[in-house]
Amino acid sequence: MKSKTIKLDNLARVEGEGALFIKIKDGRVIDARLNIFEPPRFFEAFLRGRHFSEVADITARICGICPVAYQMSAVHAIESAFGMRVEGQLRALRRLIYCGEWIESHALHIHLLHAPDFLGYDDAMKMAVDHRGIVERGLKLKKAGNEIVALLGGREIHPINVRVGGFYKLPAKSDLRSLAEKLKWAREAALETVRWTAGLPFPDFEPDYEFVSLRHPEEYPFNEGRIVSSKGLDFEISNFSSHIAEEHVEHSNALQGVLKGRGAYMAGPMARFNNNFDRLSRIAQEAAAEAGMTAGCHNPFRSIVVRSIETLYACDEALRILDQYEAPDHPAIEVEAGPGTGPGTGPRTGHGCTEAPRGLLYHRYRIGDKGLIEDAVIVPPTSQNQKQIEEDLRNLVPLHLDLSQEKLTWLCEQAVRNYDPCISCATHFLKLHIDRV
Numbered sequence: 001m002k003s004k005t006i007k008l009d010n011l012a013r014v015e016g017e018g019a020l021f022i023k024i025k026d027g028r029v030i031d032a033r034l035n036i037f038e039p040p041r042f043f044e045a046f047l048r049g050r051h052f053s054e055v056a057d058i059t060a061r062i063c064g065i066c067p068v069a070y071q072m073s074a075v076h077a078i079e080s081a082f083g084m085r086v087e088g089q090l091r092a093l094r095r096l097i098y099c100g101e102w103i104e105s106h107a108l109h110i111h112l113l114h115a116p117d118f119l120g121y122d123d124a125m126k127m128a129v130d131h132r133g134i135v136e137r138g139l140k141l142k143k144a145g146n147e148i149v150a151l152l153g154g155r156e157i158h159p160i161n162v163r164v165g166g167f168y169k170l171p172a173k174s175d176l177r178s179l180a181e182k183l184k185w186a187r188e189a190a191l192e193t194v195r196w197t198a199g200l201p202f203p204d205f206e207p208d209y210e211f212v213s214l215r216h217p218e219e220y221p222f223n224e225g226r227i228v229s230s231k232g233l234d235f236e237i238s239n240f241s242s243h244i245a246e247e248h249v250e251h252s253n254a255l256q257g258v259l260k261g262r263g264a265y266m267a268g269p270m271a272r273f274n275n276n277f278d279r280l281s282r283i284a285q286e287a288a289a290e291a292g293m294t295a296g297c298h299n300p301f302r303s304i305v306v307r308s309i310e311t312l313y314a315c316d317e318a319l320r321i322l323d324q325y326e327a328p329d330h331p332a333i334e335v336e337a338g339p340g341t342g343p344g345t346g347p348r349t350g351h352g353c354t355e356a357p358r359g360l361l362y363h364r365y366r367i368g369d370k371g372l373i374e375d376a377v378i379v380p381p382t383s384q385n386q387k388q389i390e391e392d393l394r395n396l397v398p399l400h401l402d403l404s405q406e407k408l409t410w411l412c413e414q415a416v417r418n419y420d421p422c423i424s425c426a427t428h429f430l431k432l433h434i435d436r437v
Contacts, residue, residue: 020032020393020412022393022397022412024397024398027398028398029393029394029397029398032394032397043058043059043061043062043376043378044377044378045376046058047059047365047373048374049372050373051370051371051372052081052335052365052367053164053335053371055074055078055164055365055376056071056075056162056163056164057160059071059073059074059363059378060159060162061158062378063422064157064158065104065105065422066101066105066356066357066358066422067101067157067158067159068097068098068100068101068162069098069357070356070363070378071162072094072098072222072352073352073354073356073362073363073378074352074365075162075165075352076224076350076352076353076354076363077350077351077363077364078350078352078365079165079352080237080238080352081348081349081350081367082335082348082350084164084165084333084335086165086333088328089325089326089327089328090165090328090332091223092321092324093152093166093167093170093171093321094166094223095219095222095223095321096152096318096321096322097148097149097159098314098355099145099148099222099317099321100145100146100147100152100314101145101149102145102310102311102314102357103141103142103144103145103148103190103315104142104145104146105357105358106269106310106314106357107138107139107141107142107145107311108138108142109357109420110138110197110304110307110308110311111124111134111135111137111139111141111142111193112124112135112139113417113420114418115131115134115200115304117410117413117414117417118200118304119131119200137193138193140185140186140189141189141190141193141311144183144185144186144315145186147179147182148179148183148318151171151175151176151179152167154168154169163332164332164335165332165333165334166328166330166331166332167332168331169331170327170328173325176322177322179322180319180322180323183315183318183322184319186315187283187315187316187319190308190311190312190314190315191283191287191312193308193312194287194288194290194291194305194308194309194312195287195291196308197304197305197307197308198291198293198308200304202299202301202302203299203396204299205300205301205392205395205396205399206298207298207392207395208298209230209265209266209270209271209298209388210231210259210262210265211230211265211266211267211270211271211274211275212227212228212229212233212259212265212266212267212271212360213227213228213267213272213275213276213360214227214353214354214360215228215276215279216276216279220272220279220280220281220317221355222354222355223354224354227239227243227353228275229259229265229275230274230275231262237352237353237362238351240353240379241364242260243260244257244258244259244260244362244384245257245259245260246379255383256384256387257383257384257385257387258387263387264388264390264391265388266300267358267359267360267381267385268303268357268358268419268420269306269307269310269359270298270300270302270306271359272310272359273288273295273297273306273310274295274297277294277295278295280309280313281317281320283312283316284309284310284313287309287312288309291305291309293305293309300392300415300418300419301415303418303419303420304418307420347366347367347368347369348366349365349367350364350367351363351364352364357420358380358382358385358419358420358421358422359381359384359385360381360384361378361379361380362377362379363376363377363378363379364376364377365377380422381422382419382421382422385419385421388419389415389416389419389421392418393412393415393416396411396412396415
């Protein structure tokens with residue numbers, strides 16, 4: 001069949017609104033576009049003129065699913081501008097709150113947003129009729145992650161306890177002990193999730209990706225490290241814009257990230273897993289091996305398994321941090337006055353990059369006199385993955401032209417959800433329209 005049109009008005013089970021347009025001619029995809037029409041949100045502009053101490057609270061409002069990532073990238077960028085480094089137990093608590101965010105975000109995506117694609121259900125509510133236990137496990141796992149964020153962040157959504165230099169208030173040891181008992185259950189539930197997702201049916205599709213992520217010399221990356229790629233790139237976070245460019249495309253209100261001179265790339269769980277497999281904890285590595293997952297996996301549909309492995313790692317890492325926790329003397333390191341904080345001292349620029357559940361999240365701030373933000377740049381994970389999503393569709397659709405209209409539409413939606421796109425963060429996503437000529 002040479003011509004065919006598939007139109008989907010709204011792609012469900014993603015955050016935000018937008019459209020997907022695919023045009024096929026003579027069995028070839030000649031155009032694939034993510035038409036992100038949700039209007040820009042201008043957070044970078046909102047930040048100009050605000051004091052650097054306000055940035056963490058403002059950026060937390062960008063996303064209700066991954067506010068911790070926005071706060072952490074922000075405070076790391078600001079601290080780098082002042083030459084600060086948070087160490088010891090305060091640093092450990094930052095990893096702990098990041099564990100909470102990964103657990104709640106991954107659990108939501110795996111069980112409620114992506115699993116219905118593999119099992120043939122329109123949504124998690126219909127899936128729950130036949131797989132009640134799976135959906136309940138996902139909700140309980142998400143709750144465990146939310147409790148970490150609430151304890152350290154002050155509340156589950158848009159936390160308010162994170163600040164430059166650390167936290168406003170430290171958690172009580174009794175609360176942390178209570179949290180540990182719940183996380184022991186969560187770790188076992190996450191292990192069950194790895195085994196379950198490994199048995200799902202996966203289309204045969206393995207593009208030659210360039211995976212881009214943080215890499216830390218000792219840890220599976222959350223907050224710190226160098227930016228590396230699976231094809232040899234290795235550079236400091238401060239050199240982000242020297243290697244990664246944001247391009248404007250007519251069909252999107254979100255900029256698209258590309259590697260300069262190289263093109264599209266993948267950020268997120270698959271990238272972290274492939275670039276940092278040796279940094280996973282023992283239990284996570286063993287579970288991955290049991291699931292047949294090792295570094296070198298290029299099938300994006302298996303990202304649901306990788307997210308399960310990362311959930312297991314986050315539970316295990318959270319328990320390790322809790323076991324070794326000793327309350328620091330102070331909840332934060334105070335910012336010392338210096339360049340960029342007083343009249344006539346001149347601006348300072350800081351860079352921060354952390355691993356949001358969906359991938360690299362880069363922040364850059366120029367801080368001027370009196371500690372006010374003069375310029376802000378935020379590059380979310382979904383905007384970086386947009387071009388690679390389009391490339392996936394260009395490569396995937398020609399392999400399945402024999403599918404019915406309904407099944408091909410389903411497969412395209414599933415391929416997009418492999419990335420767990422947050423359109424509202426990128427500003428924004430999805431309706432599907434496939435035009436065959």
